[in-house]
Amino acid sequence: MVLEAGVKPYLHTLFSEPCLDKSGKLVGVIVDGKSGRGVIRAKYFVDATGDGDLCYRMCFETYESPRRQPPTTCVYLEGWDSERFHDLLKAHRHEFNIPEGYAWGAKIPGTEIYMLAGTRIYGVNCADINDLTKAEIEGRRQIRAMMDLVRKYGGDYKMGLVSLPATVAIRETRHVKCQYQISDEDAMTGRLFHDAIANGSYRLDTHHQDKPGLTFKYLDGTEVYERTGYPREIGRWRDVTPVNPTFYQVPLRALIPQNSTNVIIAGRMLDASEIAFSGIRVMVNMNQTGEAAGVAAYLALHKNISVSELSSEDVRQTLTKGGSIII
Numbered sequence: 001m002v003l004e005a006g007v008k009p010y011l012h013t014l015f016s017e018p019c020l021d022k023s024g025k026l027v028g029v030i031v032d033g034k035s036g037r038g039v040i041r042a043k044y045f046v047d048a049t050g051d052g053d054l055c056y057r058m059c060f061e062t063y064e065s066p067r068r069q070p071p072t073t074c075v076y077l078e079g080w081d082s083e084r085f086h087d088l089l090k091a092h093r094h095e096f097n098i099p100e101g102y103a104w105g106a107k108i109p110g111t112e113i114y115m116l117a118g119t120r121i122y123g124v125n126c127a128d129i130n131d132l133t134k135a136e137i138e139g140r141r142q143i144r145a146m147m148d149l150v151r152k153y154g155g156d157y158k159m160g161l162v163s164l165p166a167t168v169a170i171r172e173t174r175h176v177k178c179q180y181q182i183s184d185e186d187a188m189t190g191r192l193f194h195d196a197i198a199n200g201s202y203r204l205d206t207h208h209q210d211k212p213g214l215t216f217k218y219l220d221g222t223e224v225y226e227r228t229g230y231p232r233e234i235g236r237w238r239d240v241t242p243v244n245p246t247f248y249q250v251p252l253r254a255l256i257p258q259n260s261t262n263v264i265i266a267g268r269m270l271d272a273s274e275i276a277f278s279g280i281r282v283m284v285n286m287n288q289t290g291e292a293a294g295v296a297a298y299l300a301l302h303k304n305i306s307v308s309e310l311s312s313e314d315v316r317q318t319l320t321k322g323g324s325i326i327i
Contacts (some may be wrong), residue, residue: 010040015049018058026058026262033122044262044297044307048290051127052174052269061177062255064255065274068206069171070101071126071279073139076162080105080114082155085150087096089118090229092153096145100212103228109298117169151152160213160321171207171268171281178271179308180253187276190219190236192246192327197319198250198288199327204279217275220244229284248278249327252312255293263308264295288324295319 012033019028019039028041036134047054056062056326086106089098101120108115119142124131135318178236187204204217213227217237221244225233254271255264267290279285295318300307320326 002121003040014294015053019053028053028182029182033149044264045299046264046293046297047176047196048268049291050170050173050268052176052265053127054262055176055257055265056091056127056174058263060260060263062174064111064174065172065208066153067070067274068125068173070209070279071121071124071135071139071168071170072101073118073121073136073143073168074115074117074165075143076120076164077114077116078160078162079156079158080107080116081159084154085159088147088149088157094147096149098142098145098149101228102207102212102214102226106133110248111261113260118146120207120212121168122275125173126168126170132168134170135170140164149294159283172270172277175271175277175290176257176265178254178265179256179258180251180271182250182254182272182276183274183278184271187248188219190248193251195250195252195316195327196249196327197255197292197312197315198232198253198283199247199325200250200280200282200288201247202285204275204283205282206275217278219246219248248276248279250285252292252296252310252315255296256288256307256310260308262300264293264296264307265321266290291322291324292319295322 010033013031015029016032017030018026019030021027022277027046030037038146045054052062060277099120099122103116103282105114105116107113120137121135121138124135126132147161151159160256182317206215207212216224221236221238221240223235223237256265267286270289272280292315296307296310296315299314299318300310316326
């Protein structure tokens, strides 16, 4: 699809630094790859680094949540038995120094291979190279520890390691301060925005740093705390109401950094408060921000205007023409 669209890709190429003209305007990005160091020039840029690397190195304002959601190293396994694995983990995790967290997974469609997201790496900031290194090593150590635990105490239960991912899965690092921050109330009450470019219905899903497990907040007011090997704790975060929202929205303004002229963001570094971010961060919602950022950059280029001057209605109409469901 990339080639059919006439886009020139640069695989195995890493962003290094912004390239600015004499006025301080971004005119290119310095990259490093197999051919050495070079510059990719453009008029508009989408920061889709996940950590806001371009915006951070351009000195746009960024911030970090005081309760950053921890990363997880996933793994493909064969011979998965959920009940036996969780019983063994609960009984012997201390011996293997496996932190208590939350484990979930599913079979890869069309196979008997199981994807497990069962590791939990606390106290790291994966936008920092030392912490990212620590997280990669610790995630794989935990997977090895799980395999060793099953080998030692599983008896006739055999679980095989099929493959490991290329990188640790990162939930949250930096956020970029944008024209609007999506508040917890915005998401929890399903506030509608005139410049909405994404609709999300995934539950608000907080992975905790300060305790094991996670908390789900649903738009009907239900709250569920889940901790592997323990009964679910079900309550409410608000009183019962006759009508509940069924989705929340992401406004275009939450993707446009303050004072930006030709940079827009796509991905988990968008501007959102803690609980709102916990639901918005998932892949189906991030896909929508990516499409919206691309459309916005295209419109700004063809209108020769700043991304801050974009008409949100033009963006929404163009997304609609492309098949997006815009409310």
